[in-house]
Amino acid sequence: MSKERTQKSPATLGDVLYAKSKAPVPEQDWAALVQSIAAGDQAALHALYERAHRVVFTLALRITANRETAEELTVDVFHDVWRRASQYDAANGTVLGWIMNQARSRSIDRLRLESRKKRSHDGEKQQPPEEPAADPRDVLELREQGEALRSAVAALTLDERQAIETTFFAGLTHAEAAVRLNQPLGTVKTRIRSGLHKLRQKLAVEGRP
Numbered sequence: 001m002s003k004e005r006t007q008k009s010p011a012t013l014g015d016v017l018y019a020k021s022k023a024p025v026p027e028q029d030w031a032a033l034v035q036s037i038a039a040g041d042q043a044a045l046h047a048l049y050e051r052a053h054r055v056v057f058t059l060a061l062r063i064t065a066n067r068e069t070a071e072e073l074t075v076d077v078f079h080d081v082w083r084r085a086s087q088y089d090a091a092n093g094t095v096l097g098w099i100m101n102q103a104r105s106r107s108i109d110r111l112r113l114e115s116r117k118k119r120s121h122d123g124e125k126q127q128p129p130e131e132p133a134a135d136p137r138d139v140l141e142l143r144e145q146g147e148a149l150r151s152a153v154a155a156l157t158l159d160e161r162q163a164i165e166t167t168f169f170a171g172l173t174h175a176e177a178a179v180r181l182n183q184p185l186g187t188v189k190t191r192i193r194s195g196l197h198k199l200r201q202k203l204a205v206e207g208r209p
Contacts, residue, residue, distance in 0.1 A: 163191035167192060
């Protein structure tokens with residue numbers, strides 16, 4: 001565990017896209033693990049945890065900016081997987097997407113809970129945290145598409161790439177990303193939308209999902 005914690009998590013979209021990765025695991029293998037978990041197979045849960053816990057932890061850390069909280073949320077997510085495995089429906093998306101959606105929801109809920117506690121403590125009304133601008137499943141699923149993605153990312157402008165990096169990997173909202181990039185909020189939103197559209201369109205042309 002200590003060795004895993006010392007490994008540096010990806011800081012930018014480029015780090016993730018161009019990192020040396022293992023051969024992608026077929027989706028049917030992911031689904032088979034979930035089916036086994038639904039049948040009460042603890043070994044399958046352990047296998048799924050080993051395969052996905054790092055990306056769950058990274059997402060939780062990006063959103064909460066707290067390592068201890070991220071570790072706690074990672075455990076909670078896989079506890080949810082154990083309890084809800086029978087509810088997984090492949091028609092609604094990939095196994096990884098399903099897991100990451102739970103991680104994202106739990107992380108945002110934790111931020112809102114902490115925000116309410118702070119309001120109560122300070123006696124001041126504050127707005128709850130805005131949800132992250134982009135769904136992390138987009139990047140996580142894109143990362144698995146290997147060489148096609150390296151070609152697709154070349155279609156992005158520098159501004160589009162910066163906007164996507166800032167929202168996905170710095171854990172910022174649209175408004176916060178606009179401040180960091182010193183750009184109008186509407187411009188940042190447009191660049192995120194156009195960048196993701198280009199990636200999907202390029203991958204679709206090359207016959208990817």
